Amino acid sequence: MRIRDYIEQSFANLSKKKLRTFLTTFGVVIGIGALVSMISFGQGVQKNITDRFRELELFNYISVSMGSQQNHYDPDNNTMDEERETKDEYLAPQFTGGLKPNVLDDSFIQKIAQLKGIESAFPEVRFPAMVRFKEKEEFSLIQVLPAYICQSSLTKLRAGKPYASDDANSLIISDSMLHRMRIKDNHEVIGQQIELTTLTLDYGFFNLGNIASFMLARSDPNTKRADRLPFSNKSYKFTIVGVMERMGFGGAMPIRSDIFIPPGPSQRMDKLSLTSIWDFFPAAGGPRQSKGYPSVSVRVSSVKYVEPVKKQIQDWGFKTFALLDQLEEMKRAFIFMDMFLFAVGMIAIVVASLGIINTMVMSILERYKEIGIMKAVGASDRDVKKIFFFESGVIGFLGGVFGLALGWAVSMLINQVVNYFLARQGVPYVNYFSFPWWLCLGAVVFSILVSLVAGIYPTIRAVRVDPVIALRHD
């Protein structure tokens, strides 16, 4: 028999029982559709994250924090104290016996900036504040961003312009925050005043009288409670100069915030960053000069500089974190996620394959006599086997093609619905599903393979049909 004849025969035989063929194929369609949707979701998330990381050059980013490494950097003479071990990374500098600590200060940032391949290095300073604009309030984490970073290609402005200098009393706001504040026109906010209210520790609270009354209030329910917490707030006015685009998976690392201000006003503001325990210890010096910044963001111009720069910084006794190191971990996590989604999708496929087995066995029982006739007129066991395998394969092929179409359609629908709701919260449009060519081809091939496997048992039954008995069968 020729291949074309097998295919024609399969379609002809399957079309004799249209409803049954439709229902069986529909089972496969649902199974493949579910599998395709699941895998395309996994692929979509993976693609979005890795593409975004590459697009934003997140793999070029190194975060430097005060470390526990053995070496210690002396910013004045760039020497290492390799013999000393850090006793406790949480100990305040003044408790370390006067030894030179690892300090992330401006001089250190300048040293880093001189290394080969460095694109930018600036302190990571974030602090919480209440943002008040046009009688609307929104809580946000404010990021301090130097003017030159703000003027670079790392930031994408939708309206206005970057602030002119590090000392300007102006800020940049993200479009998603404006969206949350129900402001649709990005341009209308340019030049307008906005108020930031920061939280700070009220050191005046910490006197014996206050502490005693606070303790009594806690121990004796009849005593009047302390009437306030040891915090105070302070408001600052800024002028909005620009509106920055906020992207689906955050902005360019390490630019991730809704409000950006220059370093000058930041230094003048009373604030709690809440990123360091030292914020609660005024004796530690308050200003950054003695304890430095909690972390420093370093961007290199190419991925190839990540390792040497990282090594140099570690040699100076600081901790480093690079997303590049996490890439392998991420890949493993993606594989695990894909496997999980695949396993969920496989449940539908297993159910569908049981449908195929049922249909094919029914078909064989109905065509019992026909199989006998086939054998009587000269069909070999191989011919019979191929006829039934082709029928299973055709169910699989149709199920695969239409399942792929269903999976695509459902994914697109979910994508639209999810994006519709997320857009209302200011999240930009993201394609959560991805259909690479191998998924499309693989879905159809996999469907055919599953159908062929499901067809093994019915085919064996067909081959074993005794023509003598079958020809007597009514």
Add this chain to the structure above:
Amino acid sequence: MNKELRISKFLVRYSLFNFLFNNMNTTDFVETEDLTKVYSTGKIQVIALEDVNLSVRQGEFLGVTGPSGSGKSTLVNLLGGLDTPSSGNIKVHGRFISELNKEELALYRRYQVGMIFQSFNLISSYTAVENVAFPLLFAGVAKRERNSRAEQLLAKLGLSGRKDHLPSELSGGEQQRVAIARALINQPKILLADEPTGNLDSKTSRQIVQTLSDLNKSQGLTVIVISHQESLLAEFADNVIRLCDGKVVGQVKSQ
């Protein structure tokens, strides 16, 4: 094994098969030697055929008659390669059929024998022409040629006007003629008919046996017909033997 190698092996085997069946010049075209078939169901054994020795010449019309359960259908199934003997041999054109493997038996059924059955055994969802063309499917013949050859055969048997009808739309006689056409489509050397008149009235039965006789005479086909109708066989067949309890018990007609 690659495709080319498989095809070459098939062609060698097929050529050898054709050589063995088509080029041996023996007087006895179909022979059986102590042919025995025993059916076992659990502990019960039923002897369907016992030591049957037959000899059929090329181009002979042999009639086999006998009561129900005498082993007539078993004999046809064994001669047609649908079943295998418990003991004894079947020799067709000098080749032992019992020595053929499954694939070779399929080729034997496809090219050497045509079979006709009492209940016609047509595929109910196929038209007359599709039923006739069906064996050509397994011979790898293209669809256009399959249909053309089937239509020609139907025309020869007087059924050209019924070619697009389903079996359910045909009379018993017409269905049997479609079955005859199907049996002839691969130009076999032997035509085996198992009670071809069993479901037909006497007039149609006569027409069918007449058709088989004509084919025997015009094409030199070796025809073996099994029937209860001893007189009908005696009228058309060259030789008629009688089977009873699986044994040949007599010769009704001998040339």
